[in-house]
Amino acid sequence: xxxxxxxxxxxxAILSDPATLAWCALGVTIGTVVGALPGIGTVTTMAVLLxxxxxxxxxxxxxxxxxxxxxxxxxxxxSSILLNIPGDASSVVSTFDGYPxxxxxxxxxxxxxxxxxxxxxxxxxxxxxxxxxxxxxxxAILFGPAEYFLLVCLVLLLTSGISxxxxxxxxxxxxxxVLVSTVGLDRITGxxxxxxxxxxxxxxxxxxxxxxxxxGLSEVIVRIRDGGKIESTDKxxxxxxxxxxxxxxxxxxxxxxxxxIGFLIGIFPGAGASMATFIAYAAEKTFGxxxxxxxxxxxxxLAAPEAADNASVGGAxxxxxxxxxxxxxxxxxxxxxxxxxxLQPGPELFTKSADIVWAVIAAVLVANVLLLVLxxxxxxxxxxxxxxxxxxxxxxxxxxxxxxxxSLRSNFFDVLLMVAFGLIGYLMRRSGYPLTSLLLGxxxxxxxxxxFRRALLxxxxxWSVFWSSPVTVILLTTIVVxxxxxxxxxxxxxxxxxxxxxxxMS
Amino acid sequence: xxxxxxxxxxSAFPVLACLWLGTVVWQAVELAARHTDTSADLGPAFxxxxxxxxxxxxxxxxxxxxxxxxRTEPPEPQDATAGGLRRWFEPPLRRFAVLAAxxxxxxxxxxxxxxxxxxxxxxxxxxxxxTWTQTIVTTVVLVAALYVVFVVLLQVPIDLLxxx
Numbered sequence: 001x002x003x004x005x006x007x008x009x010x011x012x013a014i015l016s017d018p019a020t021l022a023w024c025a026l027g028v029t030i031g032t033v034v035g036a037l038p039g040i041g042t043v044t045t046m047a048v049l050l051x052x053x054x055x056x057x058x059x060x061x062x063x064x065x066x067x068x069x070x071x072x073x074x075x076x077x078x079s080s081i082l083l084n085i086p087g088d089a090s091s092v093v094s095t096f097d098g099y100p101x102x103x104x105x106x107x108x109x110x111x112x113x114x115x116x117x118x119x120x121x122x123x124x125x126x127x128x129x130x131x132x133x134x135x136x137x138x139x140a141i142l143f144g145p146a147e148y149f150l151l152v153c154l155v156l157l158l159t160s161g162i163s164x165x166x167x168x169x170x171x172x173x174x175x176x177x178v179l180v181s182t183v184g185l186d187r188i189t190g191x192x193x194x195x196x197x198x199x200x201x202x203x204x205x206x207x208x209x210x211x212x213x214x215x216g217l218s219e220v221i222v223r224i225r226d227g228g229k230i231e232s233t234d235k236x237x238x239x240x241x242x243x244x245x246x247x248x249x250x251x252x253x254x255x256x257x258x259x260x261i262g263f264l265i266g267i268f269p270g271a272g273a274s275m276a277t278f279i280a281y282a283a284e285k286t287f288g289x290x291x292x293x294x295x296x297x298x299x300x301x302l303a304a305p306e307a308a309d310n311a312s313v314g315g316a317x318x319x320x321x322x323x324x325x326x327x328x329x330x331x332x333x334x335x336x337x338x339x340x341x342x343l344q345p346g347p348e349l350f351t352k353s354a355d356i357v358w359a360v361i362a363a364v365l366v367a368n369v370l371l372l373v374l375x376x377x378x379x380x381x382x383x384x385x386x387x388x389x390x391x392x393x394x395x396x397x398x399x400x401x402x403x404x405x406x407s408l409r410s411n412f413f414d415v416l417l418m419v420a421f422g423l424i425g426y427l428m429r430r431s432g433y434p435l436t437s438l439l440l441g442x443x444x445x446x447x448x449x450x451x452f453r454r455a456l457l458x459x460x461x462x463w464s465v466f467w468s469s470p471v472t473v474i475l476l477t478t479i480v481v482x483x484x485x486x487x488x489x490x491x492x493x494x495x496x497x498x499x500x501x502x503x504x505m506s
Numbered sequence: 507x508x509x510x511x512x513x514x515x516x517s518a519f520p521v522l523a524c525l526w527l528g529t530v531v532w533q534a535v536e537l538a539a540r541h542t543d544t545s546a547d548l549g550p551a552f553x554x555x556x557x558x559x560x561x562x563x564x565x566x567x568x569x570x571x572x573x574x575x576x577r578t579e580p581p582e583p584q585d586a587t588a589g590g591l592r593r594w595f596e597p598p599l600r601r602f603a604v605l606a607a608x609x610x611x612x613x614x615x616x617x618x619x620x621x622x623x624x625x626x627x628x629x630x631x632x633x634x635x636x637t638w639t640q641t642i643v644t645t646v647v648l649v650a651a652l653y654v655v656f657v658v659l660l661q662v663p664i665d666l667l668x669x670x
Contacts, residue, residue: 427517
């Protein structure tokens, strides 16, 4: 009952303020359009558009960020279906059956089906977020410095373990991110660390500067390398773009299953939307009666992963809001937004700033409804906008990165630092080092170090503080199990690769 | 033309990261030597030193693996000059990197508005090879759009001109 009261308060805060509602509508529109552009992705969209929130009220700023997040998730599927080019990693699965449906002349059907599936998934995510976030925040009272340290360790470990890149590279990227976060004045002793005497670095590298650099500017560099063009020779007849609203409800069970999978996987740090979509697709294919038609335009193969993709947003927001620990790069952006408007993410957020946090949760629902309307009515517009904006996207993103970072504190050193991180991000992409791991290292680094040192200070140097409470025992056991599982998996892969090599040679 | 296989070529990121980490570890050792606090606090050098050493090992292992592994590389362009930097940043990327760094470095002297014009126009003309007409029209439209969004609509306090 209390949850419903708080939620209605959040909904009122958005719906009663035309400006906030307008920002929400703008966020979902921008998120959808930019998210639809191949290769840009939700995180890059959020990083590039983060500066748009600077002049807004806390509620409007956070609603805009959530709207962009949701819009980006919706938008990623458009280019997957229309062009067979995924808007981001989590939209890869949508190409499997989405593009074949489009090739069969059922573009409108595929887009409408995926929009409804995204809506259903978003609803599942929203319900889970509203029900579980506050509960988890209350449980967070059991967390002291030692528990937080172990939790951050677990998050970073899972992020490295589940990453697509090889694990040593992911661990190195996380480590580098943590080390980047140590640049500046030490928060406990005040010692200067790794600043090279540059006063501008005393406060360290700003999270926004790092995020815009490694995601936004490095994307620009990649686009320049690739020529910045979308290759598509297929002209789509306008008539095929209009959505037939019939027969979509038939696939609601697939959407609900996908939504549930997406939400549950979204909660786990590091798993992310990509893994949720793959598992949802695999589950549908495994348990479906018509598995032969998967990959050839089966609507269920499109509906389930799309629902999983959007449901993962609600799941990912749970640790971000209730514990202050982002489980994904998009969560880190929301966390950055919370910090920028002067809020401290974590359990106290639900007591001290309940109005704002429930407005954020309500924004998931409002954005979801707006997106459903937008994505069914404006399908022809998106298809056209995708082709018109694309040629000038490189220079548009670059200029937005510059102005955005400069507007943080009117300091060109930040811009120079952003350029440096842009080049680093590009080199990381080329070398196969995951950007998300670096960003999570930067975000969670201060929490890792501060809680580690604080735990030992509180216990007067007694290291048993890390295994003396029930929560620490559970976390430590989970870490040990995760490490053993990751090592066993690595060993199994190595053995299998060796066996395959031997088989090829013989 | 077929690509060729060669050993000993490594990617740029681990090399640069190792160099930076070397300075981090070195400074952390100095910091640890200076740290005389006898309380339970591990001090500001502990985490950078421990983590820096671990990451250094991982990056070095990656470099060794890359150096040992034979890789097939695409044929090099005829007009290319030799050198490691060229391999890591192809000409358009180099032009963009120089433009972006120059715009950021000149910013304090020429102001944000001029820096943006340098970046956008330079990028359109010299990186993307657009015509002068396209360059001028796009630059004007984009700078105006950014001004309207950030300064007029969002009222973000941005200094468009140099401070002096």
